[in-house]
Amino acid sequence: MKKAFLSIPRKEAGYRPVIERINDYSEVEQTLNNEDRILQASRCMDCGVPFCHWACPLGNLMPEYQDVLHKGKWQEAYYILTSTNNFPEFTGRVCPALCEKSCVLALTNEAVTIRENEAAVTEHAFLEGYVKPCPPATRTGKKVAVVGSGPAGLAAADMLNRQGHTVVVYEKDKKPGGLLRFGIPDFKLNKEIIDRRLALLEAEGITFKCDTTVGKELKVKQLMDEYDAVCLCIGAGQPRDLALEGRSLKGVHFALELLRQQNQLVAGMDIPKEERISAKGKQVVVIGGGDTGSDCVGTSNRQKAAKVTQIEIMPQPPVGYNDATPWPMYPQILKTSSSHLEGCERRWSLATKRFLGENGQLIGVEVAEVEWSVSAEGKMEMKETGKTEIIPADLVLLSMGFVHPVHEGLLDKLGVAYDARGNVKAEKPNQSSVAKVFVAGDVTLGASLVVRAIDSGRRAAEAIGTFLK
Ligand SMILES: Cc1cc2nc3c(=O)[nH]c(=O)nc-3n(C[C@H](O)[C@H](O)[C@H](O)COP(=O)(O)OP(=O)(O)OC[C@H]3O[C@@H](n4cnc5c(N)ncnc54)[C@H](O)[C@@H]3O)c2cc1C
Ligand code: SF4
Numbered sequence: 001m002k003k004a005f006l007s008i009p010r011k012e013a014g015y016r017p018v019i020e021r022i023n024d025y026s027e028v029e030q031t032l033n034n035e036d037r038i039l040q041a042s043r044c045m046d047c048g049v050p051f052c053h054w055a056c057p058l059g060n061l062m063p064e065y066q067d068v069l070h071k072g073k074w075q076e077a078y079y080i081l082t083s084t085n086n087f088p089e090f091t092g093r094v095c096p097a098l099c100e101k102s103c104v105l106a107l108t109n110e111a112v113t114i115r116e117n118e119a120a121v122t123e124h125a126f127l128e129g130y131v132k133p134c135p136p137a138t139r140t141g142k143k144v145a146v147v148g149s150g151p152a153g154l155a156a157a158d159m160l161n162r163q164g165h166t167v168v169v170y171e172k173d174k175k176p177g178g179l180l181r182f183g184i185p186d187f188k189l190n191k192e193i194i195d196r197r198l199a200l201l202e203a204e205g206i207t208f209k210c211d212t213t214v215g216k217e218l219k220v221k222q223l224m225d226e227y228d229a230v231c232l233c234i235g236a237g238q239p240r241d242l243a244l245e246g247r248s249l250k251g252v253h254f255a256l257e258l259l260r261q262q263n264q265l266v267a268g269m270d271i272p273k274e275e276r277i278s279a280k281g282k283q284v285v286v287i288g289g290g291d292t293g294s295d296c297v298g299t300s301n302r303q304k305a306a307k308v309t310q311i312e313i314m315p316q317p318p319v320g321y322n323d324a325t326p327w328p329m330y331p332q333i334l335k336t337s338s339s340h341l342e343g344c345e346r347r348w349s350l351a352t353k354r355f356l357g358e359n360g361q362l363i364g365v366e367v368a369e370v371e372w373s374v375s376a377e378g379k380m381e382m383k384e385t386g387k388t389e390i391i392p393a394d395l396v397l398l399s400m401g402f403v404h405p406v407h408e409g410l411l412d413k414l415g416v417a418y419d420a421r422g423n424v425k426a427e428k429p430n431q432s433s434v435a436k437v438f439v440a441g442d443v444t445l446g447a448s449l450v451v452r453a454i455d456s457g458r459r460a461a462e463a464i465g466t467f468l469k
Contacts, residue, residue: 008039010110015338022301025186025266028338029093029116037120040113041069041077047104051328052114055102057455058084058091062099062114069121078125081118086155086454087197089126090180092119093189095451096291102328126196133203136164142468145170145227147214147410150178151450152441153233154197155457156464157206160231163465167206168227172213174269178235180450181267182260185295187302187338191267215410224414229436229464232416232424233457234407236442240400242287246355251362253277255292255399262299279305283392285365286310286344287352288399291337296397298339309345309391311365313382315372316348353388355396364390402447421446430460438464 013030015021021028032040044066052062065080081088095115103111125131142165146157149171161167175181177194202208212218223230239254246252258277265271279300286296289312300308317334325332340346350367357363369387372380404422405411411418417433418424423446424432424439432439440460441453 006109008043010043010113011036011040012113013116015341018342021187021338022342025262025302027093027190028187031120031123032116034124037117038070038072041066041117043105044070044112045105051102051104052099052112055098055328055330057098057449057452058458060084060099060114060118062112065121066112066114066117069117074121074124074128075130077121078130081121085118086158086458087151088118089122089193089197090151090189091451091454092116092122093193094184096330096449098330098451101330107327131200133200135204136162138164139166140164140468142166142228143168143226144229144231144464144468145214145223146231146233147223148178148233148235148441148443149173149176149208149210150233150235150441150453151180152235152443152453152457152460153178153231154201155454156231156233156438156440156461157457158201158204159458159461160464161201161204161206163461165228165464165468169206169208170212170214170218171208171210174210175267176208176210178233182263183256183292183295184263185259185299186263186266187298188295191263213408215408215413220410220413224436227436228468229438230414231438231440231457231460231464232410232414232432232443233439233441233453233460234405234410234443236402236404236423236445236447237406238402238404238422239398240403242352242398242400244352244354246357246362249355249357249362250360251357251394252355252396253398255286255288255296255397258397259292259295259299262303277395279303279308279395281306282395284308284395284397285391285393286397286399287365288312288401289314289346289348290399290401292401293397293399294335294337294339296399297344298337298342300395300397301339301342301344305395307345308343309347309393310340311347311350311352311367311391313351313370314348316346351382351384356390362394362396364392365396366390402442405443407443428463430456430463436467438467 013032015028046063065077069077097115099114100111144165146153146169157167284300284305286293319334353366369385370382424444438460440456
């Protein structure tokens, strides 16, 4: 087959119809047939200097695997893909596809569907049965504890196990997966996809010990005595709060409280009725215009909210193109997610002033319109215009990002240094201030992305491997 970047248009698999998808929690994204997928791979120009490599934190070998995929060599494509990415089934679903924004084709045409191709190659591999457990041939006799089982912990565990070390992953939740399982909604990532990978990792010899908080159920002394190295991958779970009048009213919650509960419910876990947060029949205001906010929009609509409004303090980003972030940079432009398309009013340049209540229950949010300008030093400056308004609300979801890890004294007990924000300082990459304690993922990067967490886990495993030698 000939290379087809000029004759074949980009074709995305698209989402299931809104009317269908808002009535369930199944994945919203569809798949192309194999023939179309191969055609999409054939659009890759195999550039001399591929910027997609540069943009992908994992350095995935896009041109190489598009090349074999367009020749119909699915299995080879899978091996190339997994030579740099431990879990393409996760990134193929939830990655914001940093690579596609830097695809050379995006300059004059439309980028190759790299993320979708990644998911397709991986699903094909599982379907055809050539993803098999591959335990290491020999063991080194060294023991490594990985604390936290999000994408960083899983990637670190996988790479350490491949090196032949004996790996035990400790997780304080009931099941492994971190934010993949209890943050990201099922409609973006079906949890069977995580279980499928965990079964492989276990078959390869990794032990998972859930319901075990390191620092509590497993004491720090025991951890340090028992293991030759420790990899801390505890995430950055502390959400940013809004300490305003009315914050303690019934109906004001962190985004993750709702998202976590909904993921637990889909998984068949029980949540006592009095603790349940529900958007059903409610006027929902999501504060924060980012991805977590968008997940709250999708979840609220599935719970049958009466109305969903998402507000953001920053001005609306430009649509389509932003001079400030030219190619090949990641463009700061308006992002419309599948959840936004399901019904939501999006408003910008609104600062939250206070939460209003009646008899302890939230009834509205007072917001003030703001204007943004750039100071002489190039800093964004905000000024209130004087216009205020009350948005009726009986459920507010705070989605303004995450500030630091929830370590509950663990870092202090380990003697690991961390910065003023609470993120672990990595003096050398992935190396904490304590000799045998390494770090990976959001705990050291700050709240980031799945692809960066995987990359960080891989790097930590490499550093631990060198240390253990
Ligand atoms: C709602 C939401 C949606 C997101 N959507 C996307 C997306 O679409 N695409 C994307 O790329 N990124 C997304 N992200 C970001 C992404 O999920 C994170 O960047 C990533 O999960 C970080 O991985 P991690 O392994 O560092 O930490 P986490 O995934 O946070 O995992 C940390 C784990 O450590 C465990 N732990 C903590 N302390 C202890 C302890 N003392 N003992 C034992 N275990 C402990 C926690 O229980 C948790 O399981 C989203 C984040 C959120 C909150
Ligand atoms: S992991 Fe993300 S950035 Fe890297 S190739 Fe896949 S979709 Fe692109």
